[in-house]
Amino acid sequence: MLFSLSLFAWITIAIIAAKVAIMLRSKLPGDMLALGIITTLLLTGTLTQDEALSCFSSPTVIIVGVLFVLGAGMVHSGVIHLISRNLGNPKTLKIAILNLMVPVTLLSAFLNSYTIISLFINVVRVWSKKIKIPLSQLLIPLSYASTLGGICTIIGTPTNLLVANFYETGTGKDMRFFAPLIPGLACVVAGTLLTILLRRLLPVRKSPEESFESSKNYTVELLVPTDCDRIGMTVEEAKLLNVTGGHLIEIVRFDREIISPVPNDEFILGGDRLVYTGKIEDILQLRVTHGLVNAAHHVFSVNELDKNRKLQMANVSMNSSLAGQCMANCDFEEKHGVVLIAVAREGERINEIPRETIIQPGDTLLFEGTKMNPNELSDDLHFFDQIALPQQGQKTYVSMLILLAMVVLSGSNVMTLLNSALLAAVAMLVTHCCSVEQMQRSINWKLIMVFAGSVCLGKAIDATGLSHTLGEIVTIASGTNPLLALIIICLFATTITEFISNTTAAAVLIPIALDIAHVMNANPMTFAIALMISVSSSFATPIGSEANIMIYGSGGYKFTDFMKIGLPMNLVILATNLLVTCLVYPL
Numbered sequence: 001m002l003f004s005l006s007l008f009a010w011i012t013i014a015i016i017a018a019k020v021a022i023m024l025r026s027k028l029p030g031d032m033l034a035l036g037i038i039t040t041l042l043l044t045g046t047l048t049q050d051e052a053l054s055c056f057s058s059p060t061v062i063i064v065g066v067l068f069v070l071g072a073g074m075v076h077s078g079v080i081h082l083i084s085r086n087l088g089n090p091k092t093l094k095i096a097i098l099n100l101m102v103p104v105t106l107l108s109a110f111l112n113s114y115t116i117i118s119l120f121i122n123v124v125r126v127w128s129k130k131i132k133i134p135l136s137q138l139l140i141p142l143s144y145a146s147t148l149g150g151i152c153t154i155i156g157t158p159t160n161l162l163v164a165n166f167y168e169t170g171t172g173k174d175m176r177f178f179a180p181l182i183p184g185l186a187c188v189v190a191g192t193l194l195t196i197l198l199r200r201l202l203p204v205r206k207s208p209e210e211s212f213e214s215s216k217n218y219t220v221e222l223l224v225p226t227d228c229d230r231i232g233m234t235v236e237e238a239k240l241l242n243v244t245g246g247h248l249i250e251i252v253r254f255d256r257e258i259i260s261p262v263p264n265d266e267f268i269l270g271g272d273r274l275v276y277t278g279k280i281e282d283i284l285q286l287r288v289t290h291g292l293v294n295a296a297h298h299v300f301s302v303n304e305l306d307k308n309r310k311l312q313m314a315n316v317s318m319n320s321s322l323a324g325q326c327m328a329n330c331d332f333e334e335k336h337g338v339v340l341i342a343v344a345r346e347g348e349r350i351n352e353i354p355r356e357t358i359i360q361p362g363d364t365l366l367f368e369g370t371k372m373n374p375n376e377l378s379d380d381l382h383f384f385d386q387i388a389l390p391q392q393g394q395k396t397y398v399s400m401l402i403l404l405a406m407v408v409l410s411g412s413n414v415m416t417l418l419n420s421a422l423l424a425a426v427a428m429l430v431t432h433c434c435s436v437e438q439m440q441r442s443i444n445w446k447l448i449m450v451f452a453g454s455v456c457l458g459k460a461i462d463a464t465g466l467s468h469t470l471g472e473i474v475t476i477a478s479g480t481n482p483l484l485a486l487i488i489i490c491l492f493a494t495t496i497t498e499f500i501s502n503t504t505a506a507a508v509l510i511p512i513a514l515d516i517a518h519v520m521n522a523n524p525m526t527f528a529i530a531l532m533i534s535v536s537s538s539f540a541t542p543i544g545s546e547a548n549i550m551i552y553g554s555g556g557y558k559f560t561d562f563m564k565i566g567l568p569m570n571l572v573i574l575a576t577n578l579l580v581t582c583l584v585y586p587l
Contacts (some may be wrong), residue, residue: 008046009464015040015457016508020500022221031252031446033130034453046460055455059418062164064158064451065373065443068419069113070403072442073428075119077399083107084123085109089131093199096133100124101145108149109156110403111182113547114444116146118382121554136205136555140565143547148191148573151533152184153177155417158451160505160532168457170514177411180529186580187533187573195245195571201565205556219281221252222292226270230290236264241284246278247328247355249339249368260369261339277341277354302543312338312372314381315553316363321382338369346558348460362552364543382550399433429547454507462511472516482522482587486530487578489513493534494574504534533577540566560568 005013015037022033038055041047050080051057055061072078083103090096108116124142128135129145150156154164154177195202223229230238241248241264254271274292276283286292316322326341327333333355343350343357344364351359365381374383406424409415415423428434434442461467478485483544489509511530517524538544540563542552548562 011044012460012466031449037453038456041460055452060161061452065448066425068443069425069439072438073399073433076438077395077433080119094196097141097196101141104145105149106145109152111355113146113297117547117550134204137202139551139555145552146547148188151536152181159502162506163510166510171524182584183581187576190576198565203561210483220276222274224272225293228269229289231270234265238268245282246276249277251273261333300584312367314383320380322359323361326358327361336372341368363555366570378380381491395433398431404425454503458507467511467515470512475519482520485516490530490534493509494537497535497538498541503533522587526587530581537570545550
């Protein structure tokens with residue numbers, strides 16, 4: 001059967017295989033990968049120019065962009081602050097999980113998980129200290145809640161919109177705003193209860209902040225005495241820059257001038273305070289070998305730093321360009337005016353020279369220097385900076401009413417989802433729930449590019465007949481039993497989405513699922529909704545979802561921590577999804 005495939009179908013298979021391999025083994029940014037896929041589909045003639053360009057002008061792609069504006073309105077009008085104030089002061093982990101997951105689930109039905117996690121990580125960090133519950137026991141429930149809530153509406157995640165788009169194209173019927181609501185709610189209830197029941201499996205890990213609590217643990221200052229024979233030499237000539245066991249990250253002059261990063265040609269002066277990071281025992285040997293003395297007191301503290309120089313902590317994202325590199329071999333520090341002074345991995349500080357440590361995804365890095373802009377580095381680093389949440393006020397309730405109006409207009413078919421979303425975005429701007437600048441900053445163009453690329457890939461799978469052929473194979477394997485076919489494709493979706501993006505999994509599988517429904521004369525809505533939930537059900541690995549990736553370093557987790565609670569979660573959500581979806585949308 002596969003031998004009857006056209007050349008274009010084989011090209012599409014090769015593109016899918018290459019994309020999966022690159023996502024698993026490479027740090028190539030998702031938007032660049034999407035551009036490469038679209039270019040390949042065009043150059044090989046697999047898609048025509050009109051077909052490829054239609055992916056960018058698709059109403060679904062526009063809706064994804066507009067939803068970022070709605071999210072900005074909700075955030076900057078104080079909705080997050082309103083929710084954070086009502087988390088309460090629970091005395092047990094069970095109540096804390098419930099207090100956290102319920103509001104986050106509700107919010108994530110309308111906002112993307114990236115926005116929710118990036119804001120709530122800092123909220124939960126402060127809250128965990130207040131209620132004396134380890135942060136690592138709260139961040140996994142936070143991630144799960146943002147994922148579970150997103151499956152309840154067709155705007156909950158871009159993946160839902162992608163599936164809805166293919167369903168509408170393939171069947172000619174619109175997918176209602178709340179089409180996945182009942183199966184989604186059933187999964188929310190099952191997932192929340194299971195998290196509470198298995199709360200003992202939530203790990204107690206040391207957070208990166210605890211590893212970095214005292215700068216004395218990883219920096220040491222040595223004083224240059226006035227009779228030192230190194231005075232007048234450059235740091236390179238004096239062999240004081242890269243030393244055994246460490247690296248010179250700062251020179252503090254007698255007049256409080258701070259030189260950091262330290263260039264090779266910087267001169268040594270009497271009274272200089274040299275700040276090193278690395279293996280303290282080795283660095284202290286400089287007192288003997290280079291004629292330095294102990295500093296009178298430890299000067300490397302936040303209070304004594306220049307007001308323009310800050311300590312900043314950040315997690316390395318999964319596709320960061322820094323992964324696989326060490327700071328000594330790249331220009332990151334020089335480019336941003338910072339120095340790396342410590343690295344933590346799985347909650348423990350690495351006792352190596354920071355600048356020579358090979359950085360891995362999920363690592364936590366501690367920088368000192370000029371304050372970096374988190375927006376400019378969002379693809380590489382997720383910063384720990386405490387974000388000042390906008391206070392709740394009149395605009396808080398205005399933004400909530402605007403969102404409610406959009407849901408009512410779209411859900412009752414008074415307006416299309418695109419029109420109601422555009423109207424809501426304009427209302428957010430007119431009512432000053434967010435500014436034009438905030439709106440512009442909120443739009444994630446790279447994610448939109450990735451989404452458009454997934455639409456193109458899905459279109460190629462359908463146009464080349466590949467979806468029909470693979471659908472026939474699944475049909476034969478399932479013995480023409482639609483329920484068994486549904487179980488096979490949902491089980492495969494839940495498994496593969498643990499290792500590749502859920503958008504890619506949806507783009508590959510939804511055309512196949514709809515063809516299976518057509519061949520078996522089954523209800524295509526059943527397949528669409530079940531697959532929509534399955535491709536978002538990635539709980540067992542830290543790379544399975546964007547939400548898991550974002551909390552991985554912050555919680556000081558080990559890779560296996562997610563598997564202990566995530567594997568049972570995957571199975572329970574899969575069973576709940578199949579059972580309730582088949583009851584609501586009979587095959």
